[in-house]
Amino acid sequence: MERYKILEELGDGTCGSVFKAFNTETFEIVAVKKMKRKFYFWEECMNLGEVKALRKLNHPNIVKLKEVVRENNELFFIFEYMEHNLYQIMRERQRPFSEGEIRSFMSQMLQGLAHMHRHGYFHRDLKPENLLVTKDVLKIADFGLAREVSSMPPYTEYVSTRWYRAPEVLLQSSSYTPAIDMWAVGAILAELFTSYPIFPGESEIDQLYKICCVLGAPDWTSLPEATNISRLINISYSEILPTNISDIIPNASSEAVDLVMQLCSWDPLRRPTADQALQHPFFNVHACVPHPLLYDPLELRLNNMGMEPNLELNLWDFDTEPDDCFLGLTLAVKPSVSNLEVVHNASQGTEEDILFCPRLKDHPEQSVFWSLLTPGQNGIHPPVESTLSFPFREIFHGSSIQHPPIGVPQSAGFAMASLQPNLLERQLLAVSSPFQQGHYL
Numbered sequence: 102m103e104r105y106k107i108l109e110e111l112g113d114g115t116c117g118s119v120f121k122a123f124n125t126e127t128f129e130i131v132a133v134k135k136m137k138r139k140f141y142f143w144e145e146c147m148n149l150g151e152v153k154a155l156r157k158l159n160h161p162n163i164v165k166l167k168e169v170v171r172e173n174n175e176l177f178f179i180f181e182y183m184e185h186n187l188y189q190i191m192r193e194r195q196r197p198f199s200e201g202e203i204r205s206f207m208s209q210m211l212q213g214l215a216h217m218h219r220h221g222y223f224h225r226d227l228k229p230e231n232l233l234v235t236k237d238v239l240k241i242a243d244f245g246l247a248r249e250v251s252s253m254p255p256y257t258e259y260v261s262t263r264w265y266r267a268p269e270v271l272l273q274s275s276s277y278t279p280a281i282d283m284w285a286v287g288a289i290l291a292e293l294f295t296s297y298p299i300f301p302g303e304s305e306i307d308q309l310y311k312i313c314c315v316l317g318a319p320d321w322t323s324l325p326e327a328t329n330i331s332r333l334i335n336i337s338y339s340e341i342l343p344t345n346i347s348d349i350i351p352n353a354s355s356e357a358v359d360l361v362m363q364l365c366s367w368d369p370l371r372r373p374t375a376d377q378a379l380q381h382p383f384f385n386v387h388a389c390v391p392h393p394l395l396y397d398p399l400e401l402r403l404n405n406m407g408m409e410p411n412l413e414l415n416l417w418d419f420d421t422e423p424d425d426c427f428l429g430l431t432l433a434v435k436p437s438v439s440n441l442e443v444v445h446n447a448s449q450g451t452e453e454d455i456l457f458c459p460r461l462k463d464h465p466e467q468s469v470f471w472s473l474l475t476p477g478q479n480g481i482h483p484p485v486e487s488t489l490s491f492p493f494r495e496i497f498h499g500s501s502i503q504h505p506p507i508g509v510p511q512s513a514g515f516a517m518a519s520l521q522p523n524l525l526e527r528q529l530l531a532v533s534s535p536f537q538q539g540h541y542l
C-alpha cells in the first residue's frame with residue numbers, strides 16, 4: 102500500500118472506512134476502502150460478497166473495483182474515485198433537480214441495476230449515499246450486501262437502510278427477490294423530486310406505517326408474512342387511506358408519478374424489473390435517453406469550468422458496450438477538433454463558426470450545433486436553438502411541461518410535516534445506520 106498516499110477520509114461505513122488517495126505510480130486519484138475486520142487468508146477476501154459481485158460486474162454505471170490488497174492481515178479495496186454521492190448533492194443543492202436530470206440519474210441507476218440483476222446479483226442496500234456521481238455520471242457503489250440471486254434463502258433479516266427497505270423485508274420475508282432493489286429505486290426516484298425521503302420511518306414499525314400512509318393498507322393476503330407479525334396487531338392499518346403520490350411530489354410529471362407507484366407496489370411481483378422500468382414512458386423523451394451529463398443547463402457547466410474556459414465539444418462519445426449507445430456531449434477546457442469539422446454558418450445573418458460532428462450528418466434529427474463566437478469573449482455560447490431537436494431542448498432547456506414550483510408539500514391531503522417529523526435529522530439518521538450488524542452474510 103506504500104504507493105498510495107492517503108489524502109482525506111471520505112466516509113466511515115459499517116464495513117470499512119473510505120479514503121481519497123493518490124497512486125504515486127500511476128498518478129491516479131482513487132478511493133481506498135479499508136475494511137474494519139482482519140482478514141487472515143486470501144480465500145476469505147475473495148469470498149466476500151463485495152469482491153465476488155464486483156469482479157463479475159463490469160458496467161459504466163457500477164463503480165469499478167481496480168485492485169484488492171491484503172497487507173498485514175488488513176484488506177483494502179481500491180476503487181475508481183467518484184467526486185460525490187447523491188445524498189450529498191441533494192443536501193447541498195440550492196435548487197431542485199429538473200426532471201431531465203432525474204431522468205438521467207434514474208436511467209443510469211437502472212442500467213447499472215439491470216446489468217447486476219442480469220448477472221445474477223441484487224444489491225440490497227440501494228440508497229442515495231450509495232449512488233456515486235462524478236460530473237453527472239452515476240455509478241452504483243457499496244456492494245457489501247450484494248447477494249447472488251441464485252443463493253438460497255433464508256436471508257438475513259437485517260438488510261438495507263430502513264427508509265429504502267421493501268415491505269417484504271420489513272415483514273421479515275426470508276425469500277425476497279431483486280424486486281427489493283426496485284422498491285428502493287422507487288423511493289429514490291420520489292426523493293430526487295423533493296430532496297426528502299418519501300418513507301422516513303423512525304423504526305421498523307414506523308416504516309411500515311409511513312408506507313401505509315402513502316400507499317394505503319395492502320391486501321394482507323398478498324403478503325402472507327404479515328400474518329405472523331404480532332406487532333402489527335395493535336395497529337389498525339386498514340383504516341389508513343392512501344395519499345395521492347402526485348400530492349407528495351407535485352413537481353413530478355404524471356409519468357414519473359406512475360413509475361414511482363409501480364416501483365413502490367406492495368406486491369413485489371407487480372414491480373417492474375430494471376429492464377422493464379427503462380421502457381416506462383417516463384424515459385420516452387423522443388427515442389433516446391440522454392447519456393450522463395447531457396441534460397444539465399449550461400449554467401452548471403460554466404460554474405464548473407472556472408472563469409476562463411476555452412471551448413471544446415466532443416459531440417460523440419459512444420461507449421463500447423453494445424447496450425450503451427447514448428449520445429455523449431461534453432465540454433472540456435482545451436479545444437481538440439479531432440472528430441469535428443469547423444463549418445461556416447451564416448444562417449443567422451452574423452458569421453459564426455460552428456463545430457459540427459460529421460457522424461451526426463446522417464442523423465439530422467439529432468444534430469447539435471454550438472456557436473464558437475461569443476458575445477462576452479469567454480468562448481461560451483448557448484446552443485443554436487434553431488438546430489436543436491427535441492431531445493436537446495429537453496437537455497438544455499428543461500422539460501416543456503410546466504410543473505408547479507417545487508417544495509416539500511405541507512398540505513394537499515398528505516400531511517408531510519406530521520408524517521415526517523425526522524426530516525431535519527436526515528443527516529444524523531443517515532450516518533447512524535440502523536443496522537450495525539448482519540452486513541456480513
Ligand SMILES: Nc1ncnc2c1ncn2[C@@H]1O[C@H](COP(=O)(O)OP(=O)(O)OP(=O)(O)O)[C@@H](O)[C@H]1O
Nearest residue numbers: 112114115116117119132180181182183230243245
Ligand atoms: N469509489 C468511491 N469514491 C468516492 N467516495 C466513495 C467511494 N466509495 C465509497 N465512497 C464514500 O464512502 C462512503 C462509505 O462507503 P461504502 O458505502 O462503500 O462503505 P460501507 O462501510 O459499506 O458503508 P455502509 O455503512 O453505507 O454500508 C460512501 O457513502 C461514499 O460517500
